[in-house]
Amino acid sequence: xxxxxxxxxxxxATTPLEPEVVRAITSSLTEAWGNPSSSHxxxxxxxxxxxxxxxxxxxxxxxxxxxxxxxSGGTEGNNMIIQTAVKYAxxxxxxxxxxxxxxxxxxxxxxxxxxxxxxxxxxxxxxEEGTASVTFVPxxxxxxxxxxxxxxxxxxxxxxxxxxxMANNETGVIQPIKLISEKVRQINQxxxxxxxILLHTDAAQAIGKIEVDVEDLGVDYLTVVGHKFYxxxxxxxxxxxxxxxxxxxxxxxxxxxxxxxxxxxxxxxKLPAFSEQKTTxxxxxxxxxxxxxxxxxxxxxxxxxxxxxxxxIKLQATFKDRIHLxxxxxxxxxxxxxxxxxxxSDKLQGHKILSNCRILQASIGAACHSQNRPSPILLAIGVPxxxxxxxxxxxVGRETTKDDIDCVxxxxxxxxxxxxxxTKET
Numbered sequence: 001x002x003x004x005x006x007x008x009x010x011x012x013a014t015t016p017l018e019p020e021v022v023r024a025i026t027s028s029l030t031e032a033w034g035n036p037s038s039s040h041x042x043x044x045x046x047x048x049x050x051x052x053x054x055x056x057x058x059x060x061x062x063x064x065x066x067x068x069x070x071x072s073g074g075t076e077g078n079n080m081i082i083q084t085a086v087k088y089a090x091x092x093x094x095x096x097x098x099x100x101x102x103x104x105x106x107x108x109x110x111x112x113x114x115x116x117x118x119x120x121x122x123x124x125x126x127x128e129e130g131t132a133s134v135t136f137v138p139x140x141x142x143x144x145x146x147x148x149x150x151x152x153x154x155x156x157x158x159x160x161x162x163x164x165x166m167a168n169n170e171t172g173v174i175q176p177i178k179l180i181s182e183k184v185r186q187i188n189q190x191x192x193x194x195x196x197i198l199l200h201t202d203a204a205q206a207i208g209k210i211e212v213d214v215e216d217l218g219v220d221y222l223t224v225v226g227h228k229f230y231x232x233x234x235x236x237x238x239x240x241x242x243x244x245x246x247x248x249x250x251x252x253x254x255x256x257x258x259x260x261x262x263x264x265x266x267x268x269x270k271l272p273a274f275s276e277q278k279t280t281x282x283x284x285x286x287x288x289x290x291x292x293x294x295x296x297x298x299x300x301x302x303x304x305x306x307x308x309x310x311x312x313i314k315l316q317a318t319f320k321d322r323i324h325l326x327x328x329x330x331x332x333x334x335x336x337x338x339x340x341x342x343x344x345s346d347k348l349q350g351h352k353i354l355s356n357c358r359i360l361q362a363s364i365g366a367a368c369h370s371q372n373r374p375s376p377i378l379l380a381i382g383v384p385x386x387x388x389x390x391x392x393x394x395x396v397g398r399e400t401t402k403d404d405i406d407c408v409x410x411x412x413x414x415x416x417x418x419x420x421x422x423t424k425e426t
Contacts, residue, residue, distance in 0.1 A: 025281045
């Protein structure tokens with residue numbers, strides 16, 4: 001069993017480094033070892049690597065390079081953006097909003113009940129400590145999306161930010177960010193003395209699988225996570241017209257002048273495990289991963305969709321009416337690589353199936369959720385608890401083949417048979 005080929009279908013959790021990304025990192029270790037803040041040759045080489053990477057990340061999302069700030073990852077990026085909105089709101093509310101009760105004097109956030117913990121838990125913490133108020137708009141059980149009208153109905157005079165992920169990491173359902181943006185832009189024009197409502201989307205799952213363009217989306221902030229698109233474990237944030245008052249950004253850390261004073265540290269990640277040299281080469285790797293997305297995203301999307309669709313056809317052909325595809329709605333688009341599926345039986349919980357698989361490497365949902373409880377995301381979109389407990393999140397990658405899928409199907413058959421035969425024997 002140990003010698004059997006393993007087939008990884010957990011690309012929504014993390015991805016391996018592309019060979020070209022590894023080469024970019026390796027090259028930077030020897031060529032870009034200088035302090036990028038220094039003016040000598042070694043520093044100039046390092047700065048050039050960072051500048052090129054910033055341009056590549058910007059090109060990947062249709063942005064200006066001057067609007068990109070590197071971060072240690074998606075969690076920091078989301079925290080930085082949310083904390084910025086709080087500071088922005090308190091600045092504009094220094095004299096209080098006109099009218100309203102005390103509750104309305106707190107900065108108000110609108111989000112969905114589908115968000116990653118790096119958004120959800122931050123907002124819950126702000127609400128618990130009395131720093132902000134939050135409305136969690138429930139997703140529709142008919143679409144797996146937040147309803148745009150529900151989001152708009154939640155707006156108050158004190159609303160400072162709407163933050164909704166671009167695509168869900170468990171179901172793959174793509175959220176209506178562009179439509180929300182269009183409506184909010186109209187509302188902002190009528191708010192007169194009230195502060196602008198800022199719009200943020202966490203695009204961690206979408207980048208590298210579908211086209212992402214900040215101008216098309218109309219967002220003020222967007223979060224980029226490298227290890228979701230075959231890059232290293234760092235990230236970046238997009239801030240529309242960075243440095244202007246219209247869309248603010250406040251630093252979470254203070255120190256040197258790196259990243260335009262928004263993200264100080266040599267160079268930028270102020271953590272014990274990261275030396276200046278390591279962070280420069282991580283940025284080089286992120287830039288190369290972004291460059292590959294710019295060149296190949298259509299090919300990536302077509303391949304992922306073909307293999308994922310083949311997986312779902314084979315699952316339905318094999319397990320027939322015992323298959324339930326979670327999060328597949330006629331009216332909603334999904335990420336092209338994501339299949340969330342349950343095999344119906346009171347003995348086939350997802351974690352049990354995976355523990356009996358010999359070659360399949362997958363998950364039952366987000367890594368930050370318990371393996372023994374049904375996914376709160378699936379429950380939030382109306383999947384019955386008995387079905388949600390059996391869920392498997394199968395996310396295919398750039399190198400996944402249809403032959404791999406055939407092997408996975410056979411592995412699932414043996415795992416299901418093993419569980420059901422064991423149940424009969426006992």
